[in-house]
Amino acid sequence: MKTRMKEYRARHNLTQAQLAEKVGVRRETIVFLEKGKYNPSLRLAHDISVVLGVKIDDVFIFEDESDKKEDEKD
């Protein structure tokens, strides 16, 4: 999963800690989300998109499994 959280967060002048507090998670969770290492629940993805004022699929870009396998082959 890719994410544009960092970009949207910067547009809103929010720090990771501020965003974490607004959505009720720890800052480390935001760090892992921005690195694409953590798949959020629909609820958390929704909360983040509400705070950032964009749609969920603008922030989180989910890769298709078949695309992922083809990328791995290349």
Place this chain on the structure above:
Amino acid sequence: MEKPEKKTDSYKATMGLMWIGSAILLVSSVYMIIWKMFNDIIAIGVLLGAMIIIISFFSYIGMERPKDERLMKVGTMSATWSWYITLMFLCFLLFSGFYTPRQFQPAELFGLVIFVMVSSMLVLNTYFNRKGDVEETFHL
């Protein structure tokens, strides 16, 4: 639309309590393994350690709101794997008994179970926490 306004809990205090509870349990279990006995002090140690670890663990995985969903996933997965590892360990002890007969004292066995369960949970919890997510770790 309702904006999410939540606050994070005192994670460090909860983690600290979990480590303290685990340390008490590990010390008690090592005592039981080495000296193969169970006395009043060890009983208090086991009960106190178990109480602290249970309260702090449920607080850690989000029984108390607000909760962090990642910590809940990490904690739940590490507890599950710790339970499986302990079960496998007990099966190993049982089967190894057929080939190398060895009498375990009840206190020693109790100490071993506590040691394996607590240490595996701590190790897995730290591993998953540093990795970020529990997904794509084990494909069963």
